[in-house]
Amino acid sequence: MHSRIFSRGVMVLPASASCLWVVVMLRVGFVHGMSMPTKQRHPQNVAGSLFVDHSCIDCDTCRWMSSTVFGRTKAGLGGQSVVYKQPESDAERKDAYAAMVACPTGSIRLETPDPLMREVIGSFPRLIDPSMPGVFHLGFHDEMSFGATPYLVAGFAKDEAGNPVNVMMDTPRFSERLAKAIDAVGGLHYYLLSHKDDVASMEKWKARFPGVKRVMHEADITTTQQWPYIDTTSVEIKLPGSEREWKLLPGLSAIHTPGHSQGSVTFIASAAFTGGEACAFTGDHLCFSSRLGRIDGMGRYGWDTNLQADSIRRLADEEFLWILPGHGRRYQFRDETERHAAITKAADDFKKDPLGKNAPGPVFSVVSQ
Numbered sequence: 001m002h003s004r005i006f007s008r009g010v011m012v013l014p015a016s017a018s019c020l021w022v023v024v025m026l027r028v029g030f031v032h033g034m035s036m037p038t039k040q041r042h043p044q045n046v047a048g049s050l051f052v053d054h055s056c057i058d059c060d061t062c063r064w065m066s067s068t069v070f071g072r073t074k075a076g077l078g079g080q081s082v083v084y085k086q087p088e089s090d091a092e093r094k095d096a097y098a099a100m101v102a103c104p105t106g107s108i109r110l111e112t113p114d115p116l117m118r119e120v121i122g123s124f125p126r127l128i129d130p131s132m133p134g135v136f137h138l139g140f141h142d143e144m145s146f147g148a149t150p151y152l153v154a155g156f157a158k159d160e161a162g163n164p165v166n167v168m169m170d171t172p173r174f175s176e177r178l179a180k181a182i183d184a185v186g187g188l189h190y191y192l193l194s195h196k197d198d199v200a201s202m203e204k205w206k207a208r209f210p211g212v213k214r215v216m217h218e219a220d221i222t223t224t225q226q227w228p229y230i231d232t233t234s235v236e237i238k239l240p241g242s243e244r245e246w247k248l249l250p251g252l253s254a255i256h257t258p259g260h261s262q263g264s265v266t267f268i269a270s271a272a273f274t275g276g277e278a279c280a281f282t283g284d285h286l287c288f289s290s291r292l293g294r295i296d297g298m299g300r301y302g303w304d305t306n307l308q309a310d311s312i313r314r315l316a317d318e319e320f321l322w323i324l325p326g327h328g329r330r331y332q333f334r335d336e337t338e339r340h341a342a343i344t345k346a347a348d349d350f351k352k353d354p355l356g357k358n359a360p361g362p363v364f365s366v367v368s369q
């Protein structure tokens with residue numbers, strides 16, 4: 001994989017690199033200029049207390065968490081989030097402040113402190129939707145995974161013996177406050193890793209919850225000498241490459257969906273496991289694209305897009321109504337018919353045009369401006 005991406009000169013990423021390289025280059029100012037003070041207020045914010053500074057890595061998190069407040073400065077790489085409308089109602093302020101908590105780079109700030117902030121920090125894990133009462137957004141996105149979304153499943157999931165289990169999906173940045181919130185719902189028993197790019201602060205969570213069993217495909221296990229230079233050799237459950245599907249727990253399965261990386265896995269939680277509708281944790285394999293307005297694979301920074309298209313098709317017949325991705329937007333299907341049609345179309349479209357270059361509109365979504 002070689003990606004030519006930057007508008008300020010061409011940069012060729014190494015074959016094993018991924019979106020984490022973008023984080024590194026943005027943080028050293030490759031895109032926005034070495035002399036740019038990263039903590040300065042971005043001039044395209046509207047006037048008011050809430051603002052985004054220049055350290056934003058354009059991970060999109062604030063824009064989907066608080067879409068009436070945050071937008072993107074411009075199309076193309078080099079875009080960043082800004083505040084295009086100051087939050088007004090309590091609900092709007094809560095969503096905007098939740099995005100502050102989730103922001104992986106601490107780029108969103110208030111000039112005037114708001115007492116509501118304390119309440120919002122304590123609101124994670126946040127219920128995603130009443131149709132899945134056992135599935136939560138953990139917030140606290142980690143810069144090392146380019147702000148991938150971490151989740152918690154708690155309250156309904158059980159192991160083979162009928163004991164309650166809590167499951168973390170991918171990795172929030174480490175926060176003792178968040179760890180205590182997880183303690184309060186019973187701790188952590190399983191920790192699912194969708195692929196190597198989103199491992200991030202895994203070791204800190206393992207140290208805090210030493211009994212947790214981590215699950216990852218063996219093809220994505222790395223040492224400190226291999227991208228992303230994180231040692232995952234101690235992962236407790238390594239899914240073997242020779243199989244395509246594993247039943248991990250009653251109501252929780254893992255599907256090998258190679259393409260974005262060799263060892264990418266989609267974890268599917270059944271209705272019994274979530275306490276409501278079934279969902280698929282897709283990592284960086286599949287998401288809703290706000291730009292295309294449909295389900296799409298994530299072709300950028302991938303390993304083998306042709307194989308990824310085949311892996312997308314594999315999910316069409318699995319039973320779930322929600323896509324909960326690492327990057328990109330989540331999506332709730334109306335029913336099984338819509339899911340099958342949308343994923344089949346996504347596989348076809350992705351096979352022909354994995355980067356969506358021929359789709360109408362800008363290469364990256366423009367939420368505002």
Ligand code: SF4
Pocket residue numbers: 052055056057058059060061062063080081099102103104105106107108147
């Ligand atoms: S969450 Fe933070 S890093 Fe991500 S787009 Fe918003 S401001 Fe930028």
